[in-house]
Amino acid sequence: MFVRKELQRLRDSIDNLDAALVHLLAERFKCTQEVGRLKAEYQLPPADPAREAAQIRRLRALAEESKLDPVFAERFLNFIIAEVVRHHELIASNHAAAKRD
Amino acid sequence: MFVRKELQRLRDSIDNLDAALVHLLAERFKCTQEVGRLKAEYQLPPADPAREAAQIRRLRALAEESKLDPVFAERFLNFIIAEVVRHHELIASNHAAAKRD
Numbered sequence: 216m217f218v219r220k221e222l223q224r225l226r227d228s229i230d231n232l233d234a235a236l237v238h239l240l241a242e243r244f245k246c247t248q249e250v251g252r253l254k255a256e257y258q259l260p261p262a263d264p265a266r267e268a269a270q271i272r273r274l275r276a277l278a279e280e281s282k283l284d285p286v287f288a289e290r291f292l293n294f295i296i297a298e299v300v301r302h303h304e305l306i307a308s309n310h311a312a313a314k315r316d
Numbered sequence: 317m318f319v320r321k322e323l324q325r326l327r328d329s330i331d332n333l334d335a336a337l338v339h340l341l342a343e344r345f346k347c348t349q350e351v352g353r354l355k356a357e358y359q360l361p362p363a364d365p366a367r368e369a370a371q372i373r374r375l376r377a378l379a380e381e382s383k384l385d386p387v388f389a390e391r392f393l394n395f396i397i398a399e400v401v402r403h404h405e406l407i408a409s410n411h412a413a414a415k416r417d
Contacts, residue, residue, distance in 0.1 A: 218358045225347045225354075226367070232344045233371070234378055236337065237389055241382035243333045246326045253326075257319045266327070270334070277335055281342035287399055288338055294395055298388055 243295070244302070251303040255310035261303035267296060344396070345403070352404040356411035362404035368397060 254261060271289055278288035355362060372390055379389035 218354055218360075221354055222351060225351050229344060229347045229351075230371075230374070232340050232347070233375060233393070236340050236344070236392075237375060237378045237384055238382050239333050239337050239340070240389075240392065241379070241384035243330060243337070244384060246330050246333070250323060250326050250330075253319055253322055259319075270331075273331070274334060274338060277338045278342070281339050283338055283342040283345060288341075291337075291341065291395075292334070294392075 240295075244299075247299045248302060248306070251299075251306040252310075254303060255307045261307055262300050270296075341396075345400075348400045349403060349407070352400075352407040353411075355404060356408045362408055363401050371397075 251261070253259070271292055274288045274292050275285040277283075278285040352362070354360070372393055375389045375393050376386040378384075379386040
């Protein structure tokens, strides 16, 4: 059946891309965890609005270049950043608790 | 200043990873747009719960392997799938409108 075979071919590519996305995201969170530890140690605020605005501008431009919907790219970055800020707050409170103990 | 230099080094890596993520996402949506066109043409439903459940199981396993939070990996996939289903519904309604005209 043509349609089943075609769907399978596309889904195989989607599965490969998803594996790559997961591995890149894992590396990205390793970097942001390190950023979180530095921020906690040097008492810098967990969120950084100027950096976030620059990231959004850059990602929208990259999205246009690669023909991804820039609105979706921005929502994607906000989704990731929300998780990063959650991690940073957790690291900061663990850091403060460790200092108190 | 050590902390500024370290932050910059980490942010440079984050920016590189974000560029790779955007380009992979662009390719992933190319695949799912093709899936959407096939589904519209062969009148298959836009969402596919069995496929989605298998994807979630697989991504959680990949996340554990690469040390990404599996709960976050599942939320990430749901975030992407919501956008894909939105595209599929749009393709299906455009397809139906083109047939009517």
